[in-house]
Amino acid sequence: MRFLQIFHNKRTFAQAALLLGGVLTLILGVVCGEVRTVLMKAIYICLECIGIG
Amino acid sequence: MLTNSHLAGFAQGRIYAGKLKSICLPGLNCYSCPGSLGSCPVGALQAVLSSAKYQFSFYLFGFFLIIGTVLGRFVCGFLCPFGLIQDLLGRIPFPKKIRTFKGDRGLRLVKYVILAVFVILLPLFLVDAAGGGEPQFCKWICPAGTLEGGVPLLLADSVLRSAAGFLFAWKLLILGIVAALSAVVWRPFCKYLCPLGAVYSLFNGISIYRYAVDGGKCTNCGRCARVCLMSVQPQKEANHPECVRCGECKKACPAGAISSGCLGSFQAPARLAAGKNPSLPR
Numbered sequence: 265m266r267f268l269q270i271f272h273n274k275r276t277f278a279q280a281a282l283l284l285g286g287v288l289t290l291i292l293g294v295v296c297g298e299v300r301t302v303l304m305k306a307i308y309i310c311l312e313c314i315g316i317g
Numbered sequence: 318m319l320t321n322s323h324l325a326g327f328a329q330g331r332i333y334a335g336k337l338k339s340i341c342l343p344g345l346n347c348y349s350c351p352g353s354l355g356s357c358p359v360g361a362l363q364a365v366l367s368s369a370k371y372q373f374s375f376y377l378f379g380f381f382l383i384i385g386t387v388l389g390r391f392v393c394g395f396l397c398p399f400g401l402i403q404d405l406l407g408r409i410p411f412p413k414k415i416r417t418f419k420g421d422r423g424l425r426l427v428k429y430v431i432l433a434v435f436v437i438l439l440p441l442f443l444v445d446a447a448g449g450g451e452p453q454f455c456k457w458i459c460p461a462g463t464l465e466g467g468v469p470l471l472l473a474d475s476v477l478r479s480a481a482g483f484l485f486a487w488k489l490l491i492l493g494i495v496a497a498l499s500a501v502v503w504r505p506f507c508k509y510l511c512p513l514g515a516v517y518s519l520f521n522g523i524s525i526y527r528y529a530v531d532g533g534k535c536t537n538c539g540r541c542a543r544v545c546l547m548s549v550q551p552q553k554e555a556n557h558p559e560c561v562r563c564g565e566c567k568k569a570c571p572a573g574a575i576s577s578g579c580l581g582s583f584q585a586p587a588r589l590a591a592g593k594n595p596s597l598p599r
Binding site: 279291297298301314 | 332333334335336338339341347348349355356360361364365368370371374375376377378379380381382383385386387451452455456459462463466467470471477480481482484485487488489520523524525
């Protein structure tokens with residue numbers, strides 16, 4: 265019951281919901297393989313980023 | 318400094334290629350910077366959206382939800398390398414520093430347009446026959462990529478130098494304009510152009526790390542608003558979307574009415590915790 269008191273106002277509840285949603289969607293992104301796409305882009309020089317390609 | 322500590326990369330003209338690069342850093346930290354150990358979240362979002370495989374990025378959406386909810390635009394104030402560079406440029410003495418001007422408020426909406434058009438829509442829909450797009454924000458706008466990645470890599474690599482053409486000149490021009498403006502206007506890129514700041518600004522009102530004004534202590538002297546480099550009025554809305562949590566208002570408040578903290582660190586009445594001062598007119 266004391267644990268639930270932390271959600272005493274709407275903002276705290278919204279923060280907890282956003283955090284939980286963030287963790288779940290981030291995990292979903294990892295499961296879907298997005299991390300590999302990010303890694304493949306990041307480990308090679310991005311020619312667009314540096315103004316070449 | 319810690320996230321850009323691959324110093325050998327600067328000497329060799331190479332970027333770090335380890336697995337840490339799959340993790341996004343909170344600030345605008347180009348992953349083609351030779352020193353960078355992680356990825357830029359704006360670049361990563363474009364990389365996923367421009368890939369033929371994905372139409373939405375759960376990974377980056379979740380990342381923004383977590384960082385935004387915990388820190389809001391504190392990231393802009395303290396964790397962004399390009400913010401730091403603008404900050405340092407802003408310390409260059411200039412006869413007349415411009416705090417605000419006519420059209421300032423309207424111009425601040427440009428960063429949301431850039432986020433929607435260059436970071437999301439164009440990488441998603443401007444695609445080639447194979448369904449792949451390009452990181453249009455990185456390509457046409459981002460001065461952080463030019464400064465953190467382009468300049469050091471081109472200095473160290475003659476092959477890259479020989480490939481530089483119109484696009485590099487264009488990006489150097491943008492970087493030059495932003496750098497020059499930074500000496501006159503405080504953090505012009507953060508205020509008007511940064512799509513990452515636009516994302517985090519959406520969370521400022523709800524973020525766990527937040528500011529509060531004690532209505533009982535506040536004397537409405539307006540000193541906090543006068544020192545605010547982002548032209549926010551903390552006494553009216555302490556968690557305004559434009560606030561980068563630089564702390565100047567806290568230092569300037571003669572009554573010590575402004576405080577910052579997380580979750581239960583505010584032992585205060587409801588009006589204080591709301592981050593707004595109801596005793597003042599809107």
